[in-house]
Amino acid sequence: MLYMVEMIVQIPHSLDPALVAQIKQDEKEYSQKLQREGKWRHIWRVVGEYANVSIFDVQSNDELHGLLSGLPLFPYMQIKVRPLANHPSSIVQE
Numbered sequence: 001m002l003y004m005v006e007m008i009v010q011i012p013h014s015l016d017p018a019l020v021a022q023i024k025q026d027e028k029e030y031s032q033k034l035q036r037e038g039k040w041r042h043i044w045r046v047v048g049e050y051a052n053v054s055i056f057d058v059q060s061n062d063e064l065h066g067l068l069s070g071l072p073l074f075p076y077m078q079i080k081v082r083p084l085a086n087h088p089s090s091i092v093q094e
């Protein structure tokens, strides 16, 4: 099942910069592991925003929720999820 996920990152300015740097490094490793596993198919920066649009390919809503809630930046993000279906005009059927 494919999902479009928008993540808007809002890190409090009061957070220790060293902790922020560690969380960002952990986030990168977590996301790259999922990308290598094929579960996180795409990640795109939204121009001009500290936000991304991503495509996930997972088995269920519960699996996606587990992956998203495990993100190191999860406490500092607004996340919007949209399930995707095949478009009848697409020449690629997933």
Ligand SMILES: O=C(O)CC1=CCC(=O)O1
Residues within 6 Å of the ligand: 007, 009, 027, 028, 029, 031, 032, 050, 051, 052, 073
């Ligand atoms: O910087 C972001 O958009 C947040 C993020 C999600 C995965 C990642 O590596 O960074």
